[in-house]
Amino acid sequence: MIARLSQFRLKGLVFLAIVVFALPLFISNPFHYGLATQIALIAGAVVGLNLLVGFAGQISLGHAGFFGLGAYFSAIMTSNYGWSAIPALFVGAVGVAIIAWVVGRPILRLKGHYLSMATLAVGFIIAIILNNERELTGGPDGMPVPSFDVFGWELSVFGQYSLFGMEISGDLAWYLFAGMVLLVAVWLAQNLIDSPIGRALRSVHGSEVAASVVGVNTAKYKSLVFVISAVYASVMGALYGHFHGFITPSVASFDFSILLITMVVLGGMGSTIGVIIGAVVLELLPQLLADFQEMEMVLFGLILMLTMIFMPKGLLPTAANLLAKRRSKSAGGDA
């Protein structure tokens, strides 16, 4: 049974679902639900970024830009134009997809440091626009965001809901919603990876020449995965805004871009569950080290560096390797 499960394509998803739905048994205070919700939403964006970085081997140091665009588009359309949140989220995602495609085509021809610089610039430009368009965005002071609604039905952390006859608080409701969004995000990502498109993406990482001589249009697939990862960021950004009820341009900041990429690298490039663990660790760390707030960026930079030097495969794959080695050693000892 356990052997069967370890062969199962979606074992990571099953594991994640268990964790997501079991967590409410262990926590109950609104602050913890809030933190867990935030982690789930950010983890969703990180799962998307991992498709680009971990699987296709391309870098983006400006991904918070797309997160911010999604957040602000939904915020502006719902608060200023009376849109419902769902259409705002979808139209925002389509808009971000178009922007990512237009900027992605030319910059993804670049490699290494040049690609890093170009994506960095994309993030900066978006952050600058959000800061400067005071009329629309409120500038550096930020803007309030209406609560999330599904065609009239409102999801608010202050609400009270009943689920299968149980009374649940708005915090828990939001957490369950964010958890389910994350599960869907992981499921879609896993489906993408286990497909011809996913193979083409991984081959761009493995050997771009090999990919091209068997007919993979590498430029097209790089753009495609850039767009998909930007859409992930946009959707999660939109939800993040509605959840918090207030956003500032920091959601599109350089710091946040670096945090996202650090989560991918720390958790394990190319490991969907790994990068979620990366998100959990890096979101919880500042909570534990509240005194170090000013040093946060330094700390993340340090983690990024140390991981790349000592654990280039990231937390989860490294741990899995160690475990497999110990197992085969003890198996060898038995024989």
Added chain:
Amino acid sequence: MSALVEVNNLSKAFGGVHAVEDVSFSVEAGQVYSVIGPNGAGKTTLFNLITGLYTPTSGEVKLNGESIAKLQPNQLAERGMCRTFQQMQICMNMTAIENVMLGRHLTLKSNLLTTLFRLPALTRDEKAAREKSAELMEFVGCGEYLDTEASAMSYGALKRLEIARALAAEPKVVLLDEPAAGLNAVETAALEELIRKIAEQGITVMLVEHDMKLVMGISDRLLVLNYGRVLAEGTPEQIRTNPDVIAAYLGG
């Protein structure tokens, strides 16, 4: 009749190095056509020009009568040209069979919708692609490695895997750059057999090889390069008795 691959006055210079200079020849469909020559003669450069990885300094290559000048390597693959590399190009981040299934890329018509929701059409195609790839791995003689990580395979097995990947694309013409390099006598004999079987399926084979016994045994025609230039061209018999070739190969 027109040739499958036609090379006209092709030249490629890297700075001052004339890696390929004024080379012309043509390959008919169904042939095993070999390119030989000493180290640095320009054989790999020639293959890189034919498969669109390099842009020629002058001259042209035609595939099935069409100039490849404006085509990317992936577009040449669409037109039935596939290859392996002297410096093997394997995706080490995948399993063996995934590398071969990558070769099926052009035959798999998947869109984002069937992919993201994993609709039955996708699983059906993937299953067929996997079966076909497993068959090909068996055919080239690395059938025991199916789900092995490519990074865990031996050099000889990876060389065969690369051939399987090229065949998975169902090419009209396949270019093999030194497939026997690093193989022992037994493996080389198996390779010769394999190339024969590929040719029997009607696939045109272009081959770069240093192993003379192998090359003379299976080639319909040969091209001898020396310092980027054509030294001789003809049947194995003509090449064997060509005085220029003998001079160049026997310490000329």
